[in-house]
Amino acid sequence: MPTALTASAVKRLRTALDTQRDALGEAPFEGGDEEAVAACAHAVLRASEPLRPAVKAAVRATLAVLAERAPGNSLEVRVPPYGAVQAVEGPRHTRGTPPGVVETDPLTWLRLATGEAEWQDALGGHSISASGTRADLSDHLPLWTAGA
Secondary structure (H helix, E strand, O other): OOOOOOHHHHHHHHHHHHHHHHHOOOOOOOOOHHHHHHHHHHHHHHOOOOOHHHHHHHHHHHHHHHHHHOOOOOEEEEEOOOEEEEEOOOOOOOOOOOOEEEEEOHHHHHHHHHOOOOHHHHHHOOOEEEEOOOOOOOOOOOOOOOOO
């Protein structure tokens, strides 16, 4: 489980996941914590009208997974209004706009994180705004392989 997620964040994630799964007519989730992050993202994407707490929990948790797997401070990944993380090795950012910025909407982010969308397709379709030399997350996404 990403160390950036506190016990209370994990509890909120699991509650939001189970509420979203209930809205989809599915049983509560019984897997591990990191599996719950992927399951929450997938549940949000399966819903025709995803529940806001589930979207928020899935975005924040997937951003935490990204930050743990690609540590650094040279790229800020923004998914308004739910969260932002600094990731990817490179020059340290301390004030103002970081040297690289990626910004996208929550559902596009979750599609990228789960592999339901490809980085280049989303970039070409203008679903992502990316600037800076390290603003290519294609080496870091998806966060899970198919079937995970």
